[in-house]
Amino acid sequence: MKSTAGNNGGIQKKKMNGYVGFSNYPNQVHRRSVKRGFNFTLMVVGESGIGKSTLINTLFDSKIFPDREEMPPSAEPAKGVDVTSMSADIQENGVKLRLTVVDTPGFGDSINNEDAWQPILENIESRFDAYLAQENRVNRSKISDNRIDAVIYFIKPTGHCLRVIDIEFMKRLHTKVNLIPIIAKADTLTAGELELFKAKILADINYHGIQIFKPVSDEFDDPETVADNREILSKIPFAVIGSEKHVERPDGTLVRGRRYPWGIIEVENEEHNDFIKLRQMLLRSHMEELKDTTDMVLYENYRTQKLLSMGHVQDNNVFREFNPLVQMEEEKRSHDGKMQKMEAEMSGVFQQKVNEKEAKLKQSEEELYARHKEMKSVLEKQRSELEEKKKRAEVSARPITPMEQQQQHPTKGKKKNIFSGF
Numbered sequence: 001m002k003s004t005a006g007n008n009g010g011i012q013k014k015k016m017n018g019y020v021g022f023s024n025y026p027n028q029v030h031r032r033s034v035k036r037g038f039n040f041t042l043m044v045v046g047e048s049g050i051g052k053s054t055l056i057n058t059l060f061d062s063k064i065f066p067d068r069e070e071m072p073p074s075a076e077p078a079k080g081v082d083v084t085s086m087s088a089d090i091q092e093n094g095v096k097l098r099l100t101v102v103d104t105p106g107f108g109d110s111i112n113n114e115d116a117w118q119p120i121l122e123n124i125e126s127r128f129d130a131y132l133a134q135e136n137r138v139n140r141s142k143i144s145d146n147r148i149d150a151v152i153y154f155i156k157p158t159g160h161c162l163r164v165i166d167i168e169f170m171k172r173l174h175t176k177v178n179l180i181p182i183i184a185k186a187d188t189l190t191a192g193e194l195e196l197f198k199a200k201i202l203a204d205i206n207y208h209g210i211q212i213f214k215p216v217s218d219e220f221d222d223p224e225t226v227a228d229n230r231e232i233l234s235k236i237p238f239a240v241i242g243s244e245k246h247v248e249r250p251d252g253t254l255v256r257g258r259r260y261p262w263g264i265i266e267v268e269n270e271e272h273n274d275f276i277k278l279r280q281m282l283l284r285s286h287m288e289e290l291k292d293t294t295d296m297v298l299y300e301n302y303r304t305q306k307l308l309s310m311g312h313v314q315d316n317n318v319f320r321e322f323n324p325l326v327q328m329e330e331e332k333r334s335h336d337g338k339m340q341k342m343e344a345e346m347s348g349v350f351q352q353k354v355n356e357k358e359a360k361l362k363q364s365e366e367e368l369y370a371r372h373k374e375m376k377s378v379l380e381k382q383r384s385e386l387e388e389k390k391k392r393a394e395v396s397a398r399p400i401t402p403m404e405q406q407q408q409h410p411t412k413g414k415k416k417n418i419f420s421g422f
Helices: 022-036 052-059 118-135 164-173 191-207 223-235 275-285 287-309 324-397 402-408
Strands: 038-045 084-092 095-103 150-155 179-183 246-248 254-260 263-266
Touching (some): 038 052, 038 287, 052 150, 118 164, 118 287, 150 164, 179 191, 223 275, 275 287
Antiparallel strands (some): 254 263
């Protein structure tokens, strides 16, 4: 073993002198993955009759969606958006896949489609919540993962631009899922109309800041992979057609497609539509990237926001390398800060107590002054009444003089004149 690089952050790069065997680890992972199988959850969103069931059956070359029963004309259409799911175990070259397809019947079928995306958003978030609850269990040996790995959004081939419902749906879900927009029933538009329609869709997506899934190349990819990713990017949004039927070409070969009076549209012909590129990105080259993005980006962002809203705070000091001297200095500053805070709180409490005591003393003083004033008034009144009684008593106790007596009784003391009758 030879050192090929210096110390870089405590990690040295070494060159092996011989074969050890850990390079065989990807093969071990491959064998284990094949043994266990894979899970993939796909959601399809679009108006009724736009071709969701047909495209899924075409993608997996299997009858995932059963034939739809024709509703009688008198039957009332279902109101609102329903979210249903169906699962199927499929196998290819010994590799098992548990495919779950989530359908959204009723989306965009009403006259008023306000908040039509709400049931879909709630379903996606409920799957995140269920996975988070399983992660927090004591026993996590069996965790069921039914999170949505990708959403195929079917755009109606109007030839103009995105509708309001298209923009509102993608704006509300692009941070929760890997969003893959496609133009459904692309055989209703000419090649020129498709090219112009794609440009308008991308312009609307960029204008509204909508994030859609795009393959990303890195330094580990070979030139062929980089070229494939570049070609897939040039086809987004994918213009596709689906067909479960086989038609015969003039040379006698059978192909999946649709027959028209003017010719045949082949599903698996890249000159006719982008079905091959959609299937390549979704299943052949980027399925694991879709699952990783769901797990490590979309779910982690949702999980972080959910835990923060519940009052959980991340302690960044946990499992962090630290210098003891720096740690002691931080603890001293933290202790000094706590002491200053406690001192300020105690000073505030003391000042509050003093203010309350002063207020009580002032209130008591005012009450005493009011009582003193009231008692003084009562005493003044009683003194006046006593003075009046005293005067009356003095008058009644003094002896009456003959003059006063005569004034009080003027007929008394006069002698009767016996001669008054004559």
